[in-house]
Amino acid sequence: AQSVTQPDIHITVSEGASLELRCNYSYGATPYLFWYVQSPGQGLQLLLKYFSGDTLVQGIKGFEAEFKRSQSSFNLRKPSVHWSDAAEYFCAVWNDYKLSFGAGTTVTVRA
Amino acid sequence: NAGVTQTPKFQVLKTGQSMTLQCAQDMNHEYMSWYRQDPGMGLRLIHYSVGAGITDQGEVPNGYNVSRSTTEDFPLRLLSAAPSQTSVYFCASSYSLAGEETQYFGPGTRLLVL
Numbered sequence: 697a698q699s700v701t702q703p704d705i706h707i708t709v710s711e712g713a714s715l716e717l718r719c720n721y722s723y724g725a726t727p728y729l730f731w732y733v734q735s736p737g738q739g740l741q742l743l744l745k746y747f748s749g750d751t752l753v754q755g756i757k758g759f760e761a762e763f764k765r766s767q768s769s770f771n772l773r774k775p776s777v778h779w780s781d782a783a784e785y786f787c788a789v790w791n792d793y794k795l796s797f798g799a800g801t802t803v804t805v806r807a
Numbered sequence: 808n809a810g811v812t813q814t815p816k817f818q819v820l821k822t823g824q825s826m827t828l829q830c831a832q833d834m835n836h837e838y839m840s841w842y843r844q845d846p847g848m849g850l851r852l853i854h855y856s857v858g859a860g861i862t863d864q865g866e867v868p869n870g871y872n873v874s875r876s877t878t879e880d881f882p883l884r885l886l887s888a889a890p891s892q893t894s895v896y897f898c899a900s901s902y903s904l905a906g907e908e909t910q911y912f913g914p915g916t917r918l919l920v921l
Contacts, residue, residue, distance in 0.1 A: 728906035797849030
């Protein structure tokens with residue numbers, strides 16, 4: 697079964713600074729990878745997904761992620777963080793009939 | 808489109824009580840699922856359905872029942888609530904089980920079992 701690891705539980709970043717969230721997955725034939733964001737008290741919103749093609753994926757809200765098969769990684773990046781990006785971020789991999797989620801990374805944005 | 812809706816938003820139960828968490832979608836999605844979210848554990852699948860009349864267990868099905876009588880609705884039943892079921896519950900749906908399909912999530916139901 698495929699699984700996901702998010703090594704960072706919590707990240708604090710200054711507004712305007714760059715952000716990178718790490719995600720590592722266990723190897724599968726063709727991983728379908730996703731990043732979701734959850735604002736406080738809200739549901740999950742899809743930021744971006746990868747299942748084939750270009751390994752650099754553009755998403756909503758200025759986020760992008762790069763799939764690196766050699767490193768089994770799918771890290772999420774944003775060049776300049778806004779205060780509204782404070783949220784919890786989940787990496788997930790499709791696993792036969794369900795999404796397998798990482799434990800999540802909480803992002804705090806300081807002024 | 809309302810998307811995926813869940814009711815109630817918040818519920819407090821006593822141990823041993825039963826209740827049903829409601830989930831509905833208006834996107835004509837075949838696949839629906841229930842996840843629970845616990846701190847430090849991400850989301851874990853409870854039950855899922857690939858169409859009306861078809862349901863199956865996920866990772867953590869014990870203590871929960873589901874049924875799917877219509878395409879639109881997928882209620883989750885707790886027959887005898889336990890404190891270990893205190894969690895946030897999310898319903899999700901998509902067109903199919905294909906890996907590249909986007910799962911759409913509802914806003915969640917926060918459940919506290921005393």
